Amino acid sequence: MSYYYEVIPLSQINEGLTYKLDQSIPIGSIVQIPLRKKTATGVVLSECKVENITFDIKKILKIQKASPHIINQENLNFYQYLSSHYFIDLGMVFKMAIQQYPDGQLKSFLSYKGKIFSSQKELIKSFELKPKQFKELLEKKEIRLTTKNFLFDQMQKEIKLNTEQQKIFDDIWQFKQGFKTHLIDGVTGSGKTELYLKLIEKTLIQGGQSLVLLPEIALTEEWTKRFKSYFGCEPFIWHSKQTRSQKSRVLQSLLKGEPCVIVGARSAVLLPFKNLQMIICDEEHDSSYKQEEGPRYHARDMAIYKAKCSNSICTLVSASPSLESLFNAENQKITAHHLTQQFHQTALPEISIIDMNVHRPSSKSWISKEIYDETMSVLKNKGQVLFFLNRRGYAPTKICVNCHTAIQCQHCAVNLVYHKKIDRLICHHCSSFYDPQQICKMCSADKFISLGIGLERLQEEVIRLFPGFQSQVFSSDTLSSKKNKKQMMEKIFQQETNLLIGSQIIGKSFHFPNLKLVNIIDGDSSLFSPDFRAMEKTYQLLQQVAGRSGREGERGKVLIQTYSPHHPIFQSIKDQNRDNFIRNELDRRKQSHLPPFAKIAQLQLVHPHYPELRSLCLEFLEISKKLQLGVLGPTPSLIPYKKNHYQENFYFKEASYAQLNSKISKLLSQLSPKNKRFLHIDIDPLSIA
Numbered sequence: 095m096s097y098y099y100e101v102i103p104l105s106q107i108n109e110g111l112t113y114k115l116d117q118s119i120p121i122g123s124i125v126q127i128p129l130r131k132k133t134a135t136g137v138v139l140s141e142c143k144v145e146n147i148t149f150d151i152k153k154i155l156k157i158q159k160a161s162p163h164i165i166n167q168e169n170l171n172f173y174q175y176l177s178s179h180y181f182i183d184l185g186m187v188f189k190m191a192i193q194q195y196p197d198g199q200l201k202s203f204l205s206y207k208g209k210i211f212s213s214q215k216e217l218i219k220s221f222e223l224k225p226k227q228f229k230e231l232l233e234k235k236e237i238r239l240t241t242k243n244f245l246f247d248q249m250q251k252e253i254k255l256n257t258e259q260q261k262i263f264d265d266i267w268q269f270k271q272g273f274k275t276h277l278i279d280g281v282t283g284s285g286k287t288e289l290y291l292k293l294i295e296k297t298l299i300q301g302g303q304s305l306v307l308l309p310e311i312a313l314t315e316e317w318t319k320r321f322k323s324y325f326g327c328e329p330f331i332w333h334s335k336q337t338r339s340q341k342s343r344v345l346q347s348l349l350k351g352e353p354c355v356i357v358g359a360r361s362a363v364l365l366p367f368k369n370l371q372m373i374i375c376d377e378e379h380d381s382s383y384k385q386e387e388g389p390r391y392h393a394r395d396m397a398i399y400k401a402k403c404s405n406s407i408c409t410l411v412s413a414s415p416s417l418e419s420l421f422n423a424e425n426q427k428i429t430a431h432h433l434t435q436q437f438h439q440t441a442l443p444e445i446s447i448i449d450m451n452v453h454r455p456s457s458k459s460w461i462s463k464e465i466y467d468e469t470m471s472v473l474k475n476k477g478q479v480l481f482f483l484n485r486r487g488y489a490p491t492k493i494c495v496n497c498h499t500a501i502q503c504q505h506c507a508v509n510l511v512y513h514k515k516i517d518r519l520i521c522h523h524c525s526s527f528y529d530p531q532q533i534c535k536m537c538s539a540d541k542f543i544s545l546g547i548g549l550e551r552l553q554e555e556v557i558r559l560f561p562g563f564q565s566q567v568f569s570s571d572t573l574s575s576k577k578n579k580k581q582m583m584e585k586i587f588q589q590e591t592n593l594l595i596g597s598q599i600i601g602k603s604f605h606f607p608n609l610k611l612v613n614i615i616d617g618d619s620s621l622f623s624p625d626f627r628a629m630e631k632t633y634q635l636l637q638q639v640a641g642r643s644g645r646e647g648e649r650g651k652v653l654i655q656t657y658s659p660h661h662p663i664f665q666s667i668k669d670q671n672r673d674n675f676i677r678n679e680l681d682r683r684k685q686s687h688l689p690p691f692a693k694i695a696q697l698q699l700v701h702p703h704y705p706e707l708r709s710l711c712l713e714f715l716e717i718s719k720k721l722q723l724g725v726l727g728p729t730p731s732l733i734p735y736k737k738n739h740y741q742e743n744f745y746f747k748e749a750s751y752a753q754l755n756s757k758i759s760k761l762l763s764q765l766s767p768k769n770k771r772f773l774h775i776d777i778d779p780l781s782i783a
């Protein structure tokens with residue numbers, strides 16, 4: 095007797111294909127199938143009725159035998175939802191979720207000092223042991239063999255909560271039976287992490303799995319240290335740089351339903367948990383949760399849906415929650431909890447706005463006298479000062495001295511950024527490097543001047559103004575090496591560095607106890623952007639950076655330089671009146687029918703040749719007209735040419751996701767298949783220009 099199954103291969107395919115097998119297997123089984131003359135991995139989606147089969151059916155080649163090997167219905171539902179909501183091919187969703195599936199049975203691991211290693215080599219390397227030392231530790235049973243994947247034994251240190259934290263903990267924990275979304279909204283230093291670690295502790299002790307999402311991989315190291323100090327073991331860590339065997343171990347544990355804690359960036363939300371009870375999404379407002387390249391999904395929104403599928407609790411955490419979450423809290427879709435007390439009872443920083451129209455610095459200078467004076471007085475009292483500027487490199491533009499033409503990238507319609515340290519021009523969109531010795535395309539002149547300011551140039555000015563004090567630049571360029579980062583941190587904590595010069599990365603979870611003053615050099619940088627979220631992003635960024643000053647006991651100061659001091663956003667920031675800002679911003683969005691009051695999809699057409707792109711746009715418009723879909727556009731992208739491709743954008747703006755989904759589906763059904771690959775669909779695009 096033959097059984098027939100619909101199997102989805104892990105590739106760019108959106109529908110399952112039919113295969114047969116002479117035995118019955120469960121739905122969700124992982125199998126090997128023949129596909130286009132090759133062998134591919136696939137997942138069984140459903141069993142097909144025999145009478146529907148009228149054509150020649152290929153056989154399933156092999157059933158994944160390694161135990162456990164079945165994706166349960168809860169996960170299948172989640173992947174199918176993610177695929178249909180974001181218009182990502184179902185096969186690709188499965189590929190992202192289970193690509194690292196272990197082939198074959200896993201052997202046991204070595205455990206040492208609360209850490210697990212899949213091989214002797216890995217352990218020796220990690221602790222820099224000599225083979226002899228390894229042997230001794232093994233004999234002393236300090237290094238052990240274990241088949242357990244997650245090493246939790248008992249708490250190493252008690253997580254103590256204050257009355258405020260305890261009350262919120264009790265509120266959240268009482269809903270542990272069933273799906274619910276919470277928001278922990280608390281100022282910096284109010285103990286949000288301890289509160290959710292307690293939720294994780296309870297979940298672990300009850301035998302459940304917890305998922306912790308962080309906006310960036312760079313933050314996992316600090317987080318892991320904190321986790322280990324309480325739990326005595328390491329959490330599972332999930333990111334693309336993990337070895338194959340490390341990933342296998344995590345997957346095996348998840349699929350077995352073992353109690354464990356896993357921390358990762360957005361892709362961790364796709365993992366096939368089998369006993370998930372608690373999801374934490376830390377810094378939920380962070381735009382890094384949205385994948386902007388390739389398959390575009392929002393990990394925070396998917397975390398909420400995943401919690402729904404697995405009937406678990408989802409806890410969003412932030413010191414400056416997103417407008418969406420605050421709006422959902424207002425509409426009782428999620429329950430908001432507020433942490434108001436800071437552990438060290440630090441008063442909120444004193445924020446002053448500097449009107450640069452009045453206090454304009456001299457030419458080729460970006461630091462006002464106000465900032466100079468305040469910085470000097472902090473330095474005299476041995477405090478540290480942060481200069482904040484959200485722009486990497488030396489100068490954002492280099493122009494020809496003769497005809498003022500800017501040097502642009504050959505692959506993108508954007509100006510190249512000069513990085514003085516490495517003496518290269520870099521495209522911040524496609525990462526191409528160029529020699530700084532250029533010839534002007536318009537007039538063949540070979541002299542250029544730098545316009546505007548980046549972190550490196552700011553550092554030059556800081557060094558000039560504050561001789562004798564040490565400065566350091568904090569950006570993704572200088573923090574990318576682990577060794578570099580460690581050295582920089584040490585210098586700051588030992589007070590060797592007096593002046594910190596940083597981009598937005600510094601707003602994320604770095605704690606500098608002696609930081610007394612934050613100077614925001616360009617408060618206007620994103621204020622006049624055409625992006626409708628610019629105001630929200632600016633507010634969150636300023637609030638976050640301001641939160642870096644005056645921790646541990648003393649009141650810090652924040653100075654913001656701006657050419658538009660009367661902009662309402664600065665008034666709200668200065669008064670620390672977030673409610674006021676949110677009210678104004680929600681009113682504005684409501685009037686303009688923008689999210690969270692409407693749902694938006696961006697349909698971006700990209701093509702290497704402009705005439706073909708135009709004809710694609712016409713095809714789009716014709717379909718929309720024929721079906722009366724009312725697509726908006728085309729509007730040229732802010733960057734009309736990127737990575738050797740021309741771009742044009744269309745939009746749908748609807749009252750609900752269901753309407754959005756139905757319109758896009760109709761449009762896709764009429765679009766010629768060969769043209770679909772030139773279309774990128776982005777649901778809830780983060781930036782709209």
Ligand SMILES: [Zn+2]
Nearest residue numbers: 494497534537
């Ligand atoms: Zn020129």
Ligand SMILES: [Zn+2]
Nearest residue numbers: 503506521524
């Ligand atoms: Zn480029």
